[in-house]
Amino acid sequence: MHESPEVLKTLAAELIGRVKAHGVTEADVMVAEGDSLSVQVRLAAVDRLSKAREKSLGIRVFFGKRSASASTSDFSEASLKQLVADTCALAKAVAEDETSGLPEQAAMATGVPDLDLYDPTTMPVEEAIDVAQRAERAALDVDPRMTNSEGAECDSSSGAVVLANTHGFLGYHRSSRFSLSVAPVVEGSDDQGMQRDYWYTVSRKRHELEDPESVGRTAAERTLRRLGARKVGTQRVPVIFDPETACSMLGHLASAVSGYSLYKGASFLLGQLGKPIALQHVNVEDNGCLPGKLGSRPFDGEGLPTRKTMILEHGVLSNYLLDTYSGRKLGMASTGNASRSIGDNPTVSPSNLFFHPGETSPGEIIQSVTQGLYVTELIGFGVNMVTGDYSRGASGFWIENGELAYPVEEVTIAGNLKQMFQDIESIGNDLVFRGKLASPTIRIREMMVGGH
Amino acid sequence: MPGLVKRFSLAQILMVVLSVEIMSEQVVPFEHFALEEREVEQALARVHVRAVDYADIYFESTISESVSMEEGIVKRAVKSIAQGAGVRATAGEKTGFAYSDDLSPRDLEIAADTARYIADSPQGDVPVPVTHRPVGTHNLYPLEQPLTDVATQERVDLLNLIDQEARRYDPRITKVMASINTNHKVMLVATTEGLRAGDVQPLSRLQVTCIAEEGSNRQVGTFGGGGRMAFSYYHEQDRALAYAREAARQAILNLDAVDAPAGILPVVLGSGWPGILLHEAVGHGLEADFNRKKTSAFSNLIGQRVASDVCTIVDDGTLPARRGSLNIDDEGTPTTRTVLIEDGILRGYITDRLNARLMGIPLTGNGRREDFRSLVLPRMTNTFMLAGTSEPEDILRSVKKGLYAVSFGGGQVDITNGKFVFSASEAYLIEDGQVTKPVKGATLIGSGPDVLKQVSMVGHDLQLDSGIGTCGKEGQSVPVGVGLPTIRIDEITVGGTSA
Numbered sequence: 001m002h003e004s005p006e007v008l009k010t011l012a013a014e015l016i017g018r019v020k021a022h023g024v025t026e027a028d029v030m031v032a033e034g035d036s037l038s039v040q041v042r043l044a045a046v047d048r049l050s051k052a053r054e055k056s057l058g059i060r061v062f063f064g065k066r067s068a069s070a071s072t073s074d075f076s077e078a079s080l081k082q083l084v085a086d087t088c089a090l091a092k093a094v095a096e097d098e099t100s101g102l103p104e105q106a107a108m109a110t111g112v113p114d115l116d117l118y119d120p121t122t123m124p125v126e127e128a129i130d131v132a133q134r135a136e137r138a139a140l141d142v143d144p145r146m147t148n149s150e151g152a153e154c155d156s157s158s159g160a161v162v163l164a165n166t167h168g169f170l171g172y173h174r175s176s177r178f179s180l181s182v183a184p185v186v187e188g189s190d191d192q193g194m195q196r197d198y199w200y201t202v203s204r205k206r207h208e209l210e211d212p213e214s215v216g217r218t219a220a221e222r223t224l225r226r227l228g229a230r231k232v233g234t235q236r237v238p239v240i241f242d243p244e245t246a247c248s249m250l251g252h253l254a255s256a257v258s259g260y261s262l263y264k265g266a267s268f269l270l271g272q273l274g275k276p277i278a279l280q281h282v283n284v285e286d287n288g289c290l291p292g293k294l295g296s297r298p299f300d301g302e303g304l305p306t307r308k309t310m311i312l313e314h315g316v317l318s319n320y321l322l323d324t325y326s327g328r329k330l331g332m333a334s335t336g337n338a339s340r341s342i343g344d345n346p347t348v349s350p351s352n353l354f355f356h357p358g359e360t361s362p363g364e365i366i367q368s369v370t371q372g373l374y375v376t377e378l379i380g381f382g383v384n385m386v387t388g389d390y391s392r393g394a395s396g397f398w399i400e401n402g403e404l405a406y407p408v409e410e411v412t413i414a415g416n417l418k419q420m421f422q423d424i425e426s427i428g429n430d431l432v433f434r435g436k437l438a439s440p441t442i443r444i445r446e447m448m449v450g451g452h
Numbered sequence: 453m454p455g456l457v458k459r460f461s462l463a464q465i466l467m468v469v470l471s472v473e474i475m476s477e478q479v480v481p482f483e484h485f486a487l488e489e490r491e492v493e494q495a496l497a498r499v500h501v502r503a504v505d506y507a508d509i510y511f512e513s514t515i516s517e518s519v520s521m522e523e524g525i526v527k528r529a530v531k532s533i534a535q536g537a538g539v540r541a542t543a544g545e546k547t548g549f550a551y552s553d554d555l556s557p558r559d560l561e562i563a564a565d566t567a568r569y570i571a572d573s574p575q576g577d578v579p580v581p582v583t584h585r586p587v588g589t590h591n592l593y594p595l596e597q598p599l600t601d602v603a604t605q606e607r608v609d610l611l612n613l614i615d616q617e618a619r620r621y622d623p624r625i626t627k628v629m630a631s632i633n634t635n636h637k638v639m640l641v642a643t644t645e646g647l648r649a650g651d652v653q654p655l656s657r658l659q660v661t662c663i664a665e666e667g668s669n670r671q672v673g674t675f676g677g678g679g680r681m682a683f684s685y686y687h688e689q690d691r692a693l694a695y696a697r698e699a700a701r702q703a704i705l706n707l708d709a710v711d712a713p714a715g716i717l718p719v720v721l722g723s724g725w726p727g728i729l730l731h732e733a734v735g736h737g738l739e740a741d742f743n744r745k746k747t748s749a750f751s752n753l754i755g756q757r758v759a760s761d762v763c764t765i766v767d768d769g770t771l772p773a774r775r776g777s778l779n780i781d782d783e784g785t786p787t788t789r790t791v792l793i794e795d796g797i798l799r800g801y802i803t804d805r806l807n808a809r810l811m812g813i814p815l816t817g818n819g820r821r822e823d824f825r826s827l828v829l830p831r832m833t834n835t836f837m838l839a840g841t842s843e844p845e846d847i848l849r850s851v852k853k854g855l856y857a858v859s860f861g862g863g864q865v866d867i868t869n870g871k872f873v874f875s876a877s878e879a880y881l882i883e884d885g886q887v888t889k890p891v892k893g894a895t896l897i898g899s900g901p902d903v904l905k906q907v908s909m910v911g912h913d914l915q916l917d918s919g920i921g922t923c924g925k926e927g928q929s930v931p932v933g934v935g936l937p938t939i940r941i942d943e944i945t946v947g948g949t950s951a
Binding site: 345391 | 517519522525526527528529530531532533534535536545546547548549550551552553554559563566569570603604605608626627629663665670671672712714715716745746747749825827861862863864865866867868869870871872873874875892893894895897898899945946947948949950951
């Protein structure tokens with residue numbers, strides 16, 4: 001279904017020519033297209049099947065220090081002509097912004113490395129249905145109480161993107177993504193009610209998806225173990241985040257070290273660069289050029305090369321995540337973390353952001369706690385990025401004498417992110433990349449658990 | 453897990469305004485999408501084979517524009533144009549769906565073939581006439597002047613005034629960020645039942661975020677509003693400037709906030725936006741899809757007590773100009789007012805076509821989709837509790853030691869076990885019936901089928917929120933409203949840090 005790279009590149013180059021004719025001083029253009037297939041199966045029957053083809057293009061123009069952006073999915077001549085005219089008019093309505101502009105020409109990526117992000121395998125509908133059915137069946141077969149399900153979903157998508165600018169940069173890359181998830185429901189005895197959990201596998205390559213039966217069984221085990229969950233008393237205890245929930249700590253770190261949060265004064269890590277914000281054993285890396293990984297890309301949203309950037313090095317906040325604009329605001333160079341949605345200004349996002357693994361096994365971390373909470377799910381938005389104040393809903397397991405004693409739900413955990421990073425006492429050896437953010441199990445010295 | 457987020461992102465905001473021509477209300481011709489009626493009929497016929505119960509094609513064209521200000525200058529303007537069609541066929545519980553941003557007859561046919569795939573039967577040859585059957589009598593958001601007639605310059609000027617107003621409020625306000633998003637959607641749905649219905653749906657929102665600084669103490673405050681109204685709404689009654697002062701006030705107030713308490717406490721919720729409680733605690737759990745699948749904590753509870761007898765809760769898509777209102781839903785069903793809970797007893801679910809048909813219950817006009825790329829799901833519109841009889845002051849006075857929460861960030865719910873959270877962004881301690889110190893934000897957590905049984909007093913001061921809510925479900929965002937009178941919850945867990 002894809003247009004050839006040449007067709008997309010020609011369109012992008014042609015648009016650059018069009019906007020130049022309108023007298024812009026600088027501009028960039030993004031053109032993207034993609035196909036996707038999504039199959040959802042519930043209780044063995046096909047519940048939903050959806051297929052899509054999408055395309056979109058975006059332009060950003062500069063008249064000196066004034067700029068505006070626009071996007072459209074209509075590639076007709078009339079639409080493009082209107083889009084270019086409207087965007088140029090819009091740019092003239094906004095104020096001059098001294099910081100605005102494309103990256104320096106010398107900083108642009110000079111080549112497009114092959115990061116092994118594309119698998120041309122197409123997944124036939126029948127195969128996607130089969131994979132989803134097998135995963136769900138495996139989950140429901142684990143226990144007779146697994147009688148219901150939110151379903152199993154198997155998705156595949158692939159897409160291509162071209163970025164071109166008035167510096168002469170013209171980059172093209174394509175990528176693919178395959179995923180499978182299952183969300184079974186278990187019905188316990190009357191006083192236990194129902195519980196739902198899930199498990200998933202996601203990868204850029206079809207053959208790297210985990211086997212459907214194993215995904216289903218893991219989902220079932222995660223769901224079953226929640227039966228009979230209860231509240232615990234309000235108390236201050238050690239808190240362990242499992243790898244899934246620990247990734248949320250990386251998410252908060254990524255927003256706090258984003259150049260945009262920093263120059264807007266909206267980060268709890270303002271003024272902390274070069275200072276220890278965690279213990280010596282804590283290392284966090286952002287790396288956009290790891291082959292085959294979900295957060296990798298050959299160039300960023302402005303056409304700069306991606307790279308490895310240490311965010312925390314032996315506990316010291318060593319770098320921010322920056323694009324050109326936010327870097328200029330802070331007097332620093334971009335770290336190649338510009339992220340773009342079509343037709344919008346760049347913003348900053350992490351590529352593959354992960355804690356370096358430690359030496360301790362997750363089992364040993366749990367054993368190290370006498371009384372505490374092992375968190376497997378977090379809900380809500382109770383995080384204040386300006387102050388670091390943190391209060392979220394949690395569920396998981398109560399730890400008693402180094403063992404998971406019983407499931408817990410309807411509790412909150414609260415603290416402050418600044419303190420929570422200082423309090424990362426253990427980092428597990430169980431680092432697995434399951435998305436852009438990846439974390440081993442981590443132990444926080446102490447947080448307030450709110451219950452009854 | 454669905455949730456409601458007050459979309460105040462410090463980072464950046466999506467876009468907005470419309471610039472397609474405004475059609476007369478509810479009559480959107482296929483020509484708007486450069487298609488002829490015959491082409492739409494052919495696509496519907498192609499998808500409507502014997503095993504297909506129902507099929508529809510949804511056409512959409514949306515133009516959005518966003519203008520935003522920070523550091524005292526309006527530096528960003530973003531415009532986006534999206535158009536496309538989604539084709540859906542249902543057969544029993546199965547749904548086949550395809551969409552394309554190309555509107556050519558060939559693309560419609562490819563989409564129809566994909567949607568039909570689930571019916572697992574050969575192509576039919578019976579043409580389906582698409583007759584024009586008018587629906588609905590609502591005209592909830594008549595705009596005399598298209599939002600696009602509002603010059604970018606007028607929006608820029610308003611943002612500049614907001615910046616000055618917020619800074620004038622207090623010298624400790626050091627950063628002001630504001631944005632105006634306008635969005636104009638033209639939709640048209642044609643079904644195999646012969647329905648053809650369209651609507652023009654304007655939407656806008658203005659939001660302001662302030663940061664206050666005092667020494668190393670930095671705090672944030674946010675406020676905003678909007679709906680399906682003309683741009684002049686922000687000028688009337690000085691609303692835009694009032695939003696600026698409110699955001700500034702919250703930021704300054706938080707400079708003095710003390711640690712929030714942890715544990716079970718009585719909580720008084722203020723009127724308006726705290727209605728997010730209803731959206732999370734009961735609203736999502738009463739969406740028909742979860743109940744048909746029996747994966748909701750509210751499954752099989754119709755007719756049973758799920759709240760105290762002072763609680764009556766409705767979902768109402770028919771309120772003029774509100775953010776959550778619609779003339780028709782995305783399946784062409786006129787919106788309605790649905791009683792969810794009456795005097796504490798669970799009365800009904802909110803439905804879309806598929807789930808209403810499978811469950812044998814009425815259509816409520818709640819079949820909504822984010823855009824042509826998304827499948828219709830049962831979704832809330834404006835969800836609120838009806839006013840009671842208590843004086844708000846008496847409700848506060850009744851609490852010896854507790855929390856008074858008046859503004860919230862967002863919330864989220866786990867449908868299956870019913871546990872929900874919502875996070876306060878402005879709250880105070882109540883000590884001996886008096887509102888005392890402001891406390892830091894804290895998350896409140898409870899269980900949907902239980903929490904409303906703890907509501908012992910309901911004020912007479914029902915208010916709807918100012919028009920800022922965006923609800924997320926299965927990755928789709930739709931605008932919604934909430935509302936609440938002042939209420940007292942006898943016991944709920946508060947997730948502060950102070951013992």
